[in-house]
Amino acid sequence: MTNQIHTTALQQVADIFDQRVPFHNLLGLEIKRYDTDGVEVVINMKPELVGNIHQNILHGGVTATLLDVVGGLTAFAGLVSSKQDWTIEQLQNRLTTLGTIDLRVDYLRPGRGETFTGTGSVIRAGNRVSVCRMELHNEQGTHIAFGTGTYMVG
Amino acid sequence: MTNQIHTTALQQVADIFDQRVPFHNLLGLEIKRYDTDGVEVVINMKPELVGNIHQNILHGGVTATLLDVVGGLTAFAGLVSSKQDWTIEQLQNRLTTLGTIDLRVDYLRPGRGETFTGTGSVIRAGNRVSVCRMELHNEQGTHIAFGTGTYMVG
Amino acid sequence: MTNQIHTTALQQVADIFDQRVPFHNLLGLEIKRYDTDGVEVVINMKPELVGNIHQNILHGGVTATLLDVVGGLTAFAGLVSSKQDWTIEQLQNRLTTLGTIDLRVDYLRPGRGETFTGTGSVIRAGNRVSVCRMELHNEQGTHIAFGTGTYMVG
Amino acid sequence: MTNQIHTTALQQVADIFDQRVPFHNLLGLEIKRYDTDGVEVVINMKPELVGNIHQNILHGGVTATLLDVVGGLTAFAGLVSSKQDWTIEQLQNRLTTLGTIDLRVDYLRPGRGETFTGTGSVIRAGNRVSVCRMELHNEQGTHIAFGTGTYMVG
Numbered sequence: 001m002t003n004q005i006h007t008t009a010l011q012q013v014a015d016i017f018d019q020r021v022p023f024h025n026l027l028g029l030e031i032k033r034y035d036t037d038g039v040e041v042v043i044n045m046k047p048e049l050v051g052n053i054h055q056n057i058l059h060g061g062v063t064a065t066l067l068d069v070v071g072g073l074t075a076f077a078g079l080v081s082s083k084q085d086w087t088i089e090q091l092q093n094r095l096t097t098l099g100t101i102d103l104r105v106d107y108l109r110p111g112r113g114e115t116f117t118g119t120g121s122v123i124r125a126g127n128r129v130s131v132c133r134m135e136l137h138n139e140q141g142t143h144i145a146f147g148t149g150t151y152m153v154g
Numbered sequence: 155m156t157n158q159i160h161t162t163a164l165q166q167v168a169d170i171f172d173q174r175v176p177f178h179n180l181l182g183l184e185i186k187r188y189d190t191d192g193v194e195v196v197i198n199m200k201p202e203l204v205g206n207i208h209q210n211i212l213h214g215g216v217t218a219t220l221l222d223v224v225g226g227l228t229a230f231a232g233l234v235s236s237k238q239d240w241t242i243e244q245l246q247n248r249l250t251t252l253g254t255i256d257l258r259v260d261y262l263r264p265g266r267g268e269t270f271t272g273t274g275s276v277i278r279a280g281n282r283v284s285v286c287r288m289e290l291h292n293e294q295g296t297h298i299a300f301g302t303g304t305y306m307v308g
Numbered sequence: 309m310t311n312q313i314h315t316t317a318l319q320q321v322a323d324i325f326d327q328r329v330p331f332h333n334l335l336g337l338e339i340k341r342y343d344t345d346g347v348e349v350v351i352n353m354k355p356e357l358v359g360n361i362h363q364n365i366l367h368g369g370v371t372a373t374l375l376d377v378v379g380g381l382t383a384f385a386g387l388v389s390s391k392q393d394w395t396i397e398q399l400q401n402r403l404t405t406l407g408t409i410d411l412r413v414d415y416l417r418p419g420r421g422e423t424f425t426g427t428g429s430v431i432r433a434g435n436r437v438s439v440c441r442m443e444l445h446n447e448q449g450t451h452i453a454f455g456t457g458t459y460m461v462g
Numbered sequence: 463m464t465n466q467i468h469t470t471a472l473q474q475v476a477d478i479f480d481q482r483v484p485f486h487n488l489l490g491l492e493i494k495r496y497d498t499d500g501v502e503v504v505i506n507m508k509p510e511l512v513g514n515i516h517q518n519i520l521h522g523g524v525t526a527t528l529l530d531v532v533g534g535l536t537a538f539a540g541l542v543s544s545k546q547d548w549t550i551e552q553l554q555n556r557l558t559t560l561g562t563i564d565l566r567v568d569y570l571r572p573g574r575g576e577t578f579t580g581t582g583s584v585i586r587a588g589n590r591v592s593v594c595r596m597e598l599h600n601e602q603g604t605h606i607a608f609g610t611g612t613y614m615v616g
Contacts, residue, residue: 023213026180026202048180059177060254061219068214100214101591102564102612104258104412106439106456108432123454124416128590129563129614131414133454146431146441148414148456150564150612152591255437256410256458258566260593260610262586277608278570282436283409283460285568287608300585300595302568302610304410304458306437331521334488334510356488367485368562369527376522408522412566 003036006080009091010034013076017069027062029069032117036081039073041066041118051111058111058144066118067134067147068103074120075130075151082125099152101129106146113138120147128154157190160234163245164188167230171223181216183223186271190235193227195220195272205265212265212298220272221288221301222257228274229284229305236279253306255283260300267292274301282308311344314388317399318342321384325377335370337377340425344389347381349374349426359419366419366452374426375442375455376411382428383438383459390433407460409437414454421446428455436462465498468542471553472496475538479531489524491531494579498543501535503528503580513573520573520606528580529596529609530565536582537592537613544587561614563591568608575600582609590616 014034017024027049033040043049043058043066051059076098080091117137124131134147168188171178181203187194197203197212197220205213230252234245271291278285288301322342325332335357341348351357351366351374359367384406388399425445432439442455476496479486489511495502505511505520505528513521538560542553579599586593596609 020207021213022202022204022207023215027215048176050176053174053176059175059219060222060257061177061181061215064218064222064257064259065213065215068218100259100261101586101593102258102260102610103214103218104256104456104566105218105254106256106431107254108439123414124563131416131563146456148412148454148564255432255439256456258412258610260585262593277568278409285409285570300610302410302566302608328515329521330510330512330515331523335523356484358484361482361484367483367527368530368565369485369489369523372526372530372565372567373521373523376526408567408569410566410568411522411526412564413526413562414564415562 003084005086005088006036009080009088010036010077013095017073027065029066034073034077036077039070039077039120041070041073043116045114055110058116060107063107063111063136063145064105066116067105067136067145068100068149070118070120070134071103071132071147071149072098072100072151074122074132074134075153078122078125078130079153094154097152097154101150101152103147103149108146109142109144111144113140113142115139116144128152157238159240159242160190163234163242164190164231167249171227181219183220188227188231190231193224193231193274195224195227197270199268209264212270214261217261217265217290217299218259220270221259221290221299222254222303224272224274224288225257225286225301225303226252226254226305228276228286228288229307232276232279232284233307248308251306251308255304255306257301257303262300263296263298265298267294267296269293270298282306311392313394313396314344317388317396318344318385321403325381335373337374342381342385344385346427347378347385349378349381351424353422363418366424368415371415371419371444371453372413374424375413375444375453376408376457378426378428378442379411379440379455379457380406380408380459382430382440382442383461386430386433386438387461402462405460405462409458409460411455411457416454417450417452419452421448421450423447424452436460465546467548467550468498471542471550472498472539475557479535489527491528496535496539498539501532501539501582503532503535505578507576517572520578522569525569525573525598525607526567528578529567529598529607530562530611532580532582532596533565533594533609533611534560534562534613536584536594536596537615540584540587540592541615556616559614559616563612563614565609565611570608571604571606573606575602575604577601578606590614
């Protein structure tokens with residue numbers, strides 16, 4: 001059975017991250033999917049995101065940004081899922097404390113492609129701190145980067 | 155005594171990073187100083203770089219980008235300094251292989267401020283791989299983030 | 309078809325790591341399996357490896373050691389597999405340069421159990437540098453830690 | 463003015479880490495100094511700690527262990543210093559939750575030497591989570607490794 005508070009909370013967060021974070025708008029970052037089963041964050045290649053004009057590849061900072069956003073959303077979804085009886089107010093409070101403590105990015109291959117999709121999973125769930133692993137692939141399924149991040153969730 | 159090849163090579167790299175990397179232009183990233191004694195990379199706050207509109211703080215992805223750029227430039231300067239008799243062609247070849255293998259960012263404090271400056275130093279110098287530590291401060295000297303990155307330099 | 313040079317080289321490395329590294333003997337670390345399909349490194353719990361006597365859990369330093377050994381062996385196996393025509397001398401030379409550049413350990417759960425097994429896979433393969441991800445489980449399949457390591461292989 | 467509760471608490475922790483952690487005894491790890499100004503943890507080279515018999519260097523797992531112990535002690539000292547009016551009971555409770563969330567080790571130079579000393583400092587202090595940077599030097603001041611660790615402190 002779907003928990004309505006969970007669904008509503010995650011939808012609100014997706015709306016904020018999709019539309020009300022100026023830097024996400026600058027990059028064209030979009031939240032394609034966000035529910036308790038996972039998150040899918042997408043960036044479409046555009047000339048302004050290029051890091052190397054000779055090779056036309058995504059700047060590593062865009063990769064890091066996308067992985068960090070995925071990690072934060074993944075950690076928050078894990079927190080939401082961990083309890084049935086959250087109130088919306090409690091979750092809004094938790095959202096204000098959401099933040100990255102540390103992030104590791106492993107760059108595997110040059111960021112070539114048209115559409116870059118980030119996904120993630122919680123590897124350590126906690127009431128205060130969660131750790132997530134994230135991945136970035138292009139539209140052909142080429143694996144471009146891994147991330148590992150530690151997030152404050154409360 | 156200043157080595158002219160070193161100075162010329164680093165100036166060329168600074169010009170490329172300053173003016174010919176589209177994503178650096180999008181962020182407004184500037185190379186303030188780049189010589190064998192160090193690098194100073196600056197980003198001025200602007201509304202598009204905000205990650206949290208309520209608190210008006212820099213997006214963590216901008217922090218990661220700035221630290222990664224500082225780390226790459228620091229690693230390359232270390233390589234240039236390591237040998238007296240580089241030719242410009244050799245250094246141009248090395249520049250094409252410059253890339254981040256992995257990056258860790260430690261977020262210490264919210265990114266509040268007007269001007270963010272990144273600096274770095276080489277902690278492990280190698281002919282193929284170098285490891286650097288980087289720091290990000292605002293214009294008041296508040297320490298906002300640390301970075302540690304492993305770079306391919308040959 | 310099995311490549312005999314590959315098999316011989318990995319067997320020699322397994323023998324060294326199993327029997328001729330004093331610190332591995334101190335811990336009781338054993339190489340259970342080592343071929344081009346993967347590595348399995350095992351440590352059996354014993355009182356001297358405990359980090360917390362009240363809870364009888366493995367010291368985090370043992371976890372880090374086991375993950376680092378797995379990562380190095382995984383990186384080297386990847387290098388061996390990458391070429392058909394290595395000579396034993398070439399591989400022996402490469403082995404002398406094998407070393408950890410950096411290692412991240414994510415501690416997921418307390419190290420309870422009788423037998424701890426580490427496994428790994430290459431996520432970035434290179435002729436000079438490889439990056440691996442490693443995992444540590446106990447005999448019940450409980451996932452205790454993740455590792456990510458960058459290794460010099462040439 | 464010295465705070466007596468702080469001094470007593472840190473002395474108790476030093477005694478535990480020095481004498482009642484089996485793995486520390488196995489390695490010969492000693493807490494040389496532990497007060498609110500810092501920690502100094504020492505390991506003397508002995509044949510059992512060697513990772514490479516040809517070069518007689520410290521095993522990287524010993525380095526990781528020492529850095530992790532330093533980081534945990536540094537994080538705990540930071541927590542103790544953060545408040546004047548702890549009770550011993552409160553600090554004992556906090557000590558039971560002390561644990562490593564993640565650890566990065568940067569190996570800078572081969573671990574040659576007779577005595578290895580680890581020191582650290584808090585870079586992000588929190589009531590729940592602290593982040594520390596650690597260093598390992600030999601008796602000649604050669605810098606052998608850096609560490610960065612995120613610790614649960616409450």
